[in-house]
Amino acid sequence: MKRMLTAAVAMTLTLSLGASALAYSGTITLNGTKLDTSKLPDAPAGSAIPLRTVAEADYGFADWYADENRSFFSLDGNSIYVDCATGAIEVNGETLSNMKATFVQGTTYVPASLLSKLDGYSAQVKGSDVTITTPNGDELVSLARSIIDKVEMGASIKLDAAGMEESYNIPADCFTEAIGFFPMIVSADTIVIGKVADGKMDDAKAALEAQRALTQQNFEQYLPEPLERAKNGQIVTSGDYIMLIISGDNDTAIQMFKDGVK
Incomplete structure (x- = not known):
């Protein structure tokens, strides 16, 4: 009985995080440079961008505010907050009504279309491959x-x-x-x-x-x-x-x- 309960708890936690045992299956190219995605879990359907990986590769940074249960991402002066409970995304003070973040094994994934909300940013998705251009290119x-x-x-x-x-x-x-x-x-x-x-x-x-x-x-x-x-x-x-x-x-x-x- 104890084993069954432990397994059930583990399965619930896995599902709640959207976890995947698979490694990231595509490629991410940022301003002509292919990023290392070997340690990332696979992206969920509809959300191709691992936000922290892209932010840090583009001279930005990421942080987590435990008291608010929100993550913060900075990309070239743009401020992005993600609610870790609901997946709600706020860009430069505006909450996006048609877009949510997804969490996979602690990695925050967002739709590629999020980058179009940032001046000078774009993301082209072809299959599982993403090509990103930013002002830093x-x-x-x-x-x-x-x-x-x-x-x-x-x-x-x-x-x-x-x-x-x-x-x-x-x-x-x-x-x-x-x-x-x-x-x-x-x-x-x-x-x-x-x-x-x-x-x-x-x-x-x-x-x-x-x-x-x-x-x-x-x-x-x-x-x-x-x-x-x-x-x-x-x-x-x-x-x-x-x-x-x-x-x-x-x-x-x-x-x-x-x-x-x-």
């Missing part, structure tokens, strides 16, 4: 992030040209495309990479030098290490491209920049 964004990872920069606030103009007075019309990553309060680490518009190279240099000088000014009364980094910040060009770099290893960053925009 952009060439300049990818280059900037690779530099940040390589030289271990503390720059986490991502802004496009319009955002840099609004927040830092770097004129958007200096560039045909640009991306910047800026620090939190106690770091000076900064990287801006842009393709300069015709006739705007001098203006772009001046704007980025003004940003470097402002960063230096912000640390002149305290925190000597970020102050030195800001003082040693450099503005470099390669063809039509320009970069402001404030980091602990500018030489490596500059070489990566020049190799990346050839």
